[in-house]
Structure formats: C-alpha cells, structure tokens
Amino acid sequence: xxxxxxxxPHGEDRIAGVVTVPDEEPRGLVILMAGxxxxxxxxxxxxxxxxxxxxxxxxxxxxxxxRGIGDSTGEIRDWRFGDPSVRSEAETVARFAMRATGLxxxxxxxxxxxxxxxxxxxxxxxxxxxxxxxxxxxxxPRRGKLRHRARGWKLGSAVRSNxxxxxxxxxxxxxxxxxxxxxxxxxxRALDRGRLxxxxxxxxxxxxxxxxDKLDRLGRSVPPRLRERYELRILPEGRLKGFxxxxxxxxxxxxVVEWADGRxxxxxxxGLEGRAAHGGR
Amino acid sequence: MSxxxxxxxxxxxxxxxxxxVAEEFLTPSxxxxxxxxxxxxxxxxxxPVGWVVCPSFAMEQIHLGRMEVVMARVLAAAGFxxxxxxxxxxxDSQAEGAASEIGLASxxxxxxxxxxxxxxxxxxxxxxxxxxxFGAMVAALAADRDRLPFMALWEPVVKGAAFAxxxxxxxxxxxxxxxxADGPGGSQVERLRADLETKGWADVKGFAxxxxxxxxxxxxxxxxxxxxxxxxxxxxxxxxxxxPASGPTKLAEHLRSLGxxxxxxxxxxxxxxxLGQYHYSDEGSGKVKAxxxxxxxxSVAEATARWVLAExxxxxxxxxxxxx
Numbered sequence: 109x110x111x112x113x114x115x116x117p118h119g120e121d122r123i124a125g126v127v128t129v130p131d132e133e134p135r136g137l138v139i140l141m142a143g144x145x146x147x148x149x150x151x152x153x154x155x156x157x158x159x160x161x162x163x164x165x166x167x168x169x170x171x172x173x174x175r176g177i178g179d180s181t182g183e184i185r186d187w188r189f190g191d192p193s194v195r196s197e198a199e200t201v202a203r204f205a206m207r208a209t210g211l212x213x214x215x216x217x218x219x220x221x222x223x224x225x226x227x228x229x230x231x232x233x234x235x236x237x238x239x240x241x242x243x244x245x246x247x248x249p250r251r252g253k254l255r256h257r258a259r260g261w262k263l264g265s266a267v268r269s270n271x272x273x274x275x276x277x278x279x280x281x282x283x284x285x286x287x288x289x290x291x292x293x294x295x296x297r298a299l300d301r302g303r304l305x306x307x308x309x310x311x312x313x314x315x316x317x318x319x320x321d322k323l324d325r326l327g328r329s330v331p332p333r334l335r336e337r338y339e340l341r342i343l344p345e346g347r348l349k350g351f352x353x354x355x356x357x358x359x360x361x362x363x364v365v366e367w368a369d370g371r372x373x374x375x376x377x378x379g380l381e382g383r384a385a386h387g388g389r
Numbered sequence: 390m391s392x393x394x395x396x397x398x399x400x401x402x403x404x405x406x407x408x409x410v411a412e413e414f415l416t417p418s419x420x421x422x423x424x425x426x427x428x429x430x431x432x433x434x435x436x437p438v439g440w441v442v443c444p445s446f447a448m449e450q451i452h453l454g455r456m457e458v459v460m461a462r463v464l465a466a467a468g469f470x471x472x473x474x475x476x477x478x479x480x481d482s483q484a485e486g487a488a489s490e491i492g493l494a495s496x497x498x499x500x501x502x503x504x505x506x507x508x509x510x511x512x513x514x515x516x517x518x519x520x521x522x523f524g525a526m527v528a529a530l531a532a533d534r535d536r537l538p539f540m541a542l543w544e545p546v547v548k549g550a551a552f553a554x555x556x557x558x559x560x561x562x563x564x565x566x567x568x569x570a571d572g573p574g575g576s577q578v579e580r581l582r583a584d585l586e587t588k589g590w591a592d593v594k595g596f597a598x599x600x601x602x603x604x605x606x607x608x609x610x611x612x613x614x615x616x617x618x619x620x621x622x623x624x625x626x627x628x629x630x631x632x633p634a635s636g637p638t639k640l641a642e643h644l645r646s647l648g649x650x651x652x653x654x655x656x657x658x659x660x661x662x663x664l665g666q667y668h669y670s671d672e673g674s675g676k677v678k679a680x681x682x683x684x685x686x687x688s689v690a691e692a693t694a695r696w697v698l699a700e701x702x703x704x705x706x707x708x709x710x711x712x713x
Contacts, residue, residue, distance in 0.1 A: 111481065113414035113425050114400035122403040126425065126481050129392050144678050145669045147454060149480040152595050157485050168392075176680075179412070179427055179458060181405060185683040187669065188676060210391025249675025350667075352595040354487055 109163040112208075115179075116172070118200045124148065124179035125172030125201060127208055128159040134168035136372030137214040138364075139202050139229070141222030142171075143243075144187045147178035150219075151351050154360060158217075161365045167372060170205040172197075174221075189224050189245060190289035195232070198225045202233065211377075213237045215368045219348065219360075220245065220314075224291070230302060231294025238302040238371045240364050243314050243348045246322060247285040287322060295326050295338075304338040305367050307360070309348040404432065410465040417506055419474055420499035422483035426474035428510065429465035438539065438701050439513035440464055441503045442473040443520040443528040446496070446606075447556065447596045449665040450479050453521045456686040460519060463690035467698055471519075472507045474499065492602030493527070493549075493609065500531040515539070519693065522546050522665050529611055529618070529640075538620040539700060541693050544627055544664055547636035549609030557581050557603075560593045612643040619648040621700045625692060627664060627685065631657030650700070654692050658685050 110129050115122040125148055140155040142148065148171040149156040155171040162169050175197055176184030202214055216226035216239045223241035230239040298304055306323065308315035320340070327335050341363070346356045401414040415426045442457045444450045461471040475482045476499045478489035489495075500518070507516050517539025520528035525545035532540040546552045557578050584591035585600040592598075624641045626633035633655050644651040661681045662668045668682045 111416075111425075112394075112397035112401070113416065113481065114397060115403040115412070115414075116400065120407075122405075127397055133391060145452075145667060145680075147451060147480065149475075151448065151451060153478075153480065153482075153486050156481055160485075177455065179414075181403075183683070185680050186672070187678040187680075208393050208396050210393065350595065354592050354595060354597065357487070357595060 116204045121181045125170050127170045128163050129168045130163040130166045133376035134209050135376040136167040137211045138169040138368045139216045140171040141218030141225050143220030148173045158361045158364050165369050168209045172201045195228050215371050217364045219243050227294045230298030240305045242307045248288050296330050299334040299337045306340045309343040311347045419502040420477040422477050424475045424482035429461045429471045431468045436468040437514040439470040439507040440517050441507050443500050443524040446523040459686040460690040463694050467694045487597045493605045496527045533615045533618040541623040543625040547611045547640050549606040553607040612639050622649050622651045623696045625654040627656045631655050
C-alpha cells in the first residue's frame with residue numbers, strides 16, 4: 109500500500125487530500141468525506157483506517173479536506189448543506205482520483221455533510237456506483253430563527269408544555285418536514301445506476317420515525333426493480349455522532365469497507381479502465 | 390500499471406502567489422513511524438529561523454488544527470519556514486489511534502524529530518516552537534529540553550493535572566447528555582478512573598486513553614518543570630474579558646525568573662465555544678453552521694507573526710552587535 113498526499117487544483121484553491129493505492133492494480137476507488145469541521149482523516153482516523161483496510165482488499169481511496177478545513181486553502185465561515193460549491197469540490201476530487209488511479213468508477217462514503225455529498229455525487233456523476241450515507245441529515249431542519257430563540261423564553265417553555273396550545277399552533281409550527289435540497293432527485297438518480305446504504309443509530313437525533321417514513325416513501329417513489337438497491341441499517345445502540353466510542357468506530361469502518369468491497373469486481377479490470385460490478389456481489 | 394504516480398508525486402506541492410507562500414507535503418519518519426507533514430515557506434527569500442508547530446492532544450488535535458494551519462501560513466508569508474505534522478496515532482500517521490501509545494512521551498518524541506527535521510532544512514540556522522493548549526505544553530517542554538531560542542505558547546496548559554481531570558470529565562458530560570439527567574453523570578469519571586487502574590486504559594469519547602499517558606500528563610507543572618529556558622517566549626492568552634488567566638501569568642513570571650525574555654499577549658474574544666472544542670455552531674435556522682473561531686484564528690496568527698518578526702529582528706541585531 110502507498111499513500112500520496114496531494115494538493116488538487118480547484119480554481120484558485122488547492123484541495124488537500126491523501127490518495128491511498130494498494131500494492132497491486134486497484135480494482136475499485138472510494139471517495140471518503142468527513143463531517144463539517146473534521147479533516148480528511150476524520151475523527152479518530154476513521155477514514156485513514158478505512159483507507160488502509162480498503163487497500164488490503166485491493167481498493168484505492170481518496171480522503172480529502174473541504175476548502176477552509178485541514179490543509180486545503182480557502183476560508184469558510186458559514187457552512188450550508190446543499191452548497192453547490194462544496195459539491196463542486198467533491199466532483200473535482202473524484203475526477204482527480206479516477207485519473208490518478210486509472211479507474212472510471214467509484215463509490216462515495218461519508219457522514220453528515222459527507223453523506224449529503226455522497227448522495228449528491230451518486231445522483232450527479234454517472235461514474236458513481238454507489239454511496240454509503242452515515243447519519244444523513246435527510247430532512248430540512250424543523251426550527252426557524254424565532255423558534256430557536258424561543259427555546260430560552262419562559263413563554264416558549266409554557267407553550268411547549270401545554271398540549272392544547274401546541275395543537276392550536278400546529279398549523280403554523282408543526283409543518284411536515286421536507287427532504288433537504290435535491291436529495292429526493294439524487295436518491296432516484298443514484299438508484300438508477302447503483303446502490304445506496306444508509307446507516308443511522310437509533311440514539312442519534314438525525315434519525316427518528318419521520319426519517320424512516322420518508323426513506324420508505326422515497327423507496328416507493330422509484331420503480332420496483334430499483335427498490336432493492338437501497339438498504340437502511342439502524343444500529344440499536346451507541347451514537348454515531350462524533351464516532352465517540354471505539355466499538356462504533358470499528359462498526360463504521362467495517363461497514364464502509366465491506367459494503368464498498370461488494371460494489372467492485374473481485375479482480376482488477378483488464379486494461380486501463382476499471383468497472384464497477386453492477387448491482388454488487 | 391494504471392496508477393499515475395507522476396501525477397500523484399507531482400501534486401505534493403502548491404504555490405499560493407497571492408499569499409506569497411508555497412507548501413509541500415513531506416512523508417517523514419517522526420516518533421518511530423512514517424507520517425504526513427507540511428512545510429510552508431515564503432515564495433521570496435526565507436529568514437533563517439524555522440518554526441515547528443506542536444499539535445495538541447486527542448480531539449484537540451483536530452479542533453485546533455485549522456488555527457495551526459492559519460498560523461503556519463501567516464508566518465510563512467512573513468518570511469519563515471514552518472513545519473506542521475501529524476503525530477503517531479493522529480491524522481495520516483502510520484500508527485492508528487486505538488492501537489497506538491499516544492501520550493506526552495510520544496508527543497515529545499515527535500516534537501524532537503520534527504525540530505531535527507526543520508533544523509536540517511536548507512537555510513535554517515535556528516528553530517523555534519509553537520503550540521496551542523496541550524501543544525503549547527509540549528512546545529515549552531521541548532524548547533526547555535533542547536534550549537531552543539524561541540517559543541510561542543497560546544493558552545498553554547500549565548498544570549497537566551487539571552487538563553487530565555477535565556479530559557475525563559468530558560466523558561461524564563457526554564454520557565449525561567446522552568442518557569439524560571438520570572444518566573451516570575459524575576460516576577462516569579470514577580468508572581473511567583477504575584478502567585485506567587484495572588485495564589490500563591479507558592475509552593474517553595472514542596479516544597483510547599492509556600494510564601501511562603494520563604499519569605505522565607497529570608504530573609506536568611510547567612512552572613516547576615521548565616528549568617533552563619533562557620530564550621525568547623511569547624505567552625498568549627484568549628479570553629472573553631481580555632484578561633489572562635492565572636496559569637499563563639505565573640508561567641510568564643517563571644520564565645522571566647529563568648532569564649528568558651517573555652512577552653505576553655491577550656486577545657479578547659467572545660469564545661462562544663471554549664478553545665480546543667468543536668467550534669462549529671448552528672446559527673439558529675438550522676441551515677447554517679458557523680465557524681465560531683473563524684476570525685480568532687487569524688488574530689492569533691497575526692499576533693504571533695508580529696512577535697516573531699520583532700523577536701527575531703531583535704535577536705539578529707543582538708548577534709550583529711556581538712559580532713561587531
């Protein structure tokens with residue numbers, strides 16, 4: 109296995125990353141993406157460890173820093189899900205990694221913002237054979253600024269504790285939450301050519317019944333032949349947020365490596381172009 | 390072979406013409422294993438003092454990382470070569486966290502190797518060290534041990550016992566938040582201490598803290614352990630009031646008592662999230678996460694650069710006077 113730290117040109121900026129390649133000809137490529145604020149190796153070296161295990165299975169990878177994070181250039185104060193400039197960075201890195209490894213297919217994997225980008229890449233790039241979405245913030249946030257501020261008010265507390273008032277205000281504040289940004293479209297497009305794995309924990313605030321219902325609804329919205337191409341895994345205990353326990357870290361690394369492994373052919377493709385196994389193994 | 394190694398190797402360097410800085414990835418051996426480091430240099434002529442950034446401990450290595458990068462780039466733009474690196478068990482290093490022996494000894498060993506690496510860079514005749522919080526503690530101990538001429542310490546951890554205690558408490562707060570008011574709370578710290586005693590390590594919010602690491606950190610008191618540093622030091626503090634805490638103030642006094650030139654610098658900042666913690670905060674709508682230390686990183690970097698420029702010029706003048 110070899111690891112190459114690189115600066116990838118992206119307009120005036122340079123995106124820092126590490127490309128890991130196995131000793132033998134790589135048979136697949138994984139783009140690893142972190143959550144907001146975490147560098148390319150991610151918390152507790154989650155992606156460094158995953159990259160090395162992928163290399164043990166003959167799979168190359170790239171882990172990278174968003175602009176304004178880690179060793180990348182740029183200065184970013186405000187971070188938004190669905191910011192097209194971040195997706196553009198992800199596409200730049202994916203194309204660089206494909207060029208560097210000689211492969212024409214990849215799998216995307218990430219948590220939080222990284223999972224959002226993984227699904228977007230899977231929807232936007234025909235080369236993306238699948239995505240692992242860990243703790244995907246699927247739904248639009250519930251609260252507005254007023255609601256957020258009201259958390260500290262006595263009046264807000266009184267309203268929340270009174271069922272009748274809550275019911276009265278339901279039409280104004282209890283609107284059903286929508287799927288964020290373009291994820292709905294990305295979901296359908298991604299399944300048309302690859303597979304999706306969603307991983308949540310029952311203990312995480314990003315997962316609740318509404319998320320499961322929405323994913324079920326998204327699943328019903330695609331043709332039946334595509335429905336079996338997505339999988340939802342719910343961990344019964346332990347929070348995924350921050351990967352703040354050793355067993356959770358191991359579980360995440362193992363899941364990503366095992367699932368990505370199944371998306372590529374067992375041996376390196378002949379010639380210079382790699383091909384993903386359609387539908388997995 | 391379809392892997393384009395020329396492309397990969399050729400992409401390890403960048404030049405930022407607007408900022409006047411070039412950066413190059415290195416893959417040196419530090420602390421007994423290979424790792425990834427970055428050396429930042431000015432695009433123009435470089436001054437002869439090279440700087441090494443000593444990274445912080447556990448998750449602080451991540452949360453303070455960008456501040457260190459900004460500091461390295463601002464110093465490089467001011468004319469100084471600066472080296473930053475991932476210690477073993479962090480980032481892209483060869484050792485993997487849970488299985489590695491991360492502790493004060495490993496941080497100090499890597500700092501020594503990094504100082505030697507910087508000292509060997511072309512045109513570098515003296516090396517100074519920088520650090521924030523735990524990284525500042527490591528920088529101070531390394532500078533004292535190697536009698537380095539310069540060190541810049543931001544919010545230094547002066548007493549390791551308080552740092553170790555707070556580190557264990559962070560797990561208790563995490564468990565309380567996770568399990569609610571009825572959760573294990575304070576007893577969590579006792580459980581962690583028991584794990585350290587019986588198993589030799591404890592899982593603190595996903596970080597494998599070894600008992601040896603806990604004990605060696607807890608034993609440090611910079612106001613006693615620094616014994617021979619007589620170079621130039623900056624002790625910087627960041628607080629809501631703008632007033633320095635007692636620990637850094639005592640450290641500055643101690644350094645002066647050793648014969649060091651010690652400047653102090655205080656930066657006032659609202660610090661909605663304490664230094665060393667995850668510093669991205671929901672701004673209210675749930676749609677934007679703001680970096681609450683965005684401006685602070687530059688303030689710290691610029692204050693450091695001002696001090697470095699003044700001190701190295703002073704030292705150069707002094708050397709010139711002696712030579713004359």
